[in-house]
Amino acid sequence: MEPRNSKKVLNAQGMRRALRRMASEIVERHGGAEGLAMVGIRTAGVFLAQRLARELEQMEGSSLETGIIDVTLYRDDLKRGRRHPLVQKTEIPFNVDDRKIILVDDVLFTGRTTRAALDALMDFGRPALVQLAVLVDRGHRELPIRADYVGISVHTEREESIIVHMEEMGLEDEVLLVRPQSAESP
């Protein structure tokens, strides 16, 4: 369902196509899926990493390892008096040394989450290479970070937000651009 102040920028079919295209770009750049592993950033990034892994498996016929990163402990905005967000598990069930890691997130915005995820990943070892795959790039970077694979680029205002819904969350696959409530109500 679409609230009044939001606009659908990607529907279920669009999301499927975007992920398939990203998967084929990954295969093309690496000449296959050999030595690759996907690491998703909680929460939506985890589901996207699993879907990309499935696409790659279908294309290449070999299975891909996936992991999960929770970046909370690496955030740069934890302060006293601002309740700390609850921490969920980080699970990287394989050795990252000399692996080619594709980090997956739903939305690339300021780049701060990616920075935190990179720091977290490095504490597990020394990957041969790390690339970034995002479903939505919405601009407004605050750090020198860019994505290697992008599902869709959306022009946004800073105060707008991008919301990614997925079947894995019990919702229909879609990406919404939401304007702040105050701008809508006269």
Place this chain on the structure above:
Amino acid sequence: MDRVAQKGWWRKDLLGIQDLSREEIEIILDTAESFKEISTREIKKVPTLRGKTIVHLFYEPSTRTRTSFEIAAKRLSADAVNISVSTSSVVKGETLLDTARNLQAMELDVLVIRHAAAGTPHMLAEVLPASVINAGDGFREHPTQALLDMLTVRERRGTLEGLRLTIVGDIAHSRVARSNIYGFRTMGAKVRVVGPATMIPVGVEELGVEVFYDLKEGIREADVIMMLRIQKERLQGAFFPSEREYARFFGLTLEALKEARPDVLIMHPGPMNRGVEIAPEVADGPYSVILDQVTNGVAVRMAVLYLLTGGARIGVAH
């Protein structure tokens, strides 16, 4: 915004289990579960509490608890300082409050305190802007021990709801027992206590526990047995005739264990008096989760440090 309505953690201090809600205990245990993995990494450290200063102020001897707190602080990148009584100004006559104020003047963020007088951490939490963690106050509470015990049982059984816990030993002089009674009761477990009459405090039934004076009866059908250490240093009076006699009636042996459920878990907060309250075959046996307790201690203390440093005094506006 109404804080109570929001799910999450707001407290600045951890003073006891008695005043924690079930939801708060669950938040700590869930957070601790997430933190466990950090200790298995190649680099066992996260940058979360970088630049935070934690002081461990112990007025009573402790190796295990202090070391566990110290490791927890370091895995979160905090700077931890240990002050033990013999080397501090206490011997020169400084009052506790003055010591605490001096520490605050050095901009500490967390004070972990163990003191023989019940209520000491509460008094300090009132006056200090820093977070205060009770690492044991007299016979009153030892909240992080109960939390790590609850985590250990929850890990093995999935839930504490409906489980039968039996605590055996010197209930009267045990802050570990008291904190665990509060915690396990809040989480929906049934709690029994067993010990010689001299070691069962009057009115303990009011905490919602059943009292037994016979070990085999007390552990019948138990899911979890928690053996308490006989605290030789505290027991100057004659609470029992001899260690040998205590071991005969209240020591947990393989023979006594037959009364409990076949998948019973055996716990001990350490350090153990082997052959007194617990037989070596039991301590090292397949039901023993004593070393899990130690591992979980670090994770629970990391979780508490993380949650409290984001907390604030209730009523303080932001």
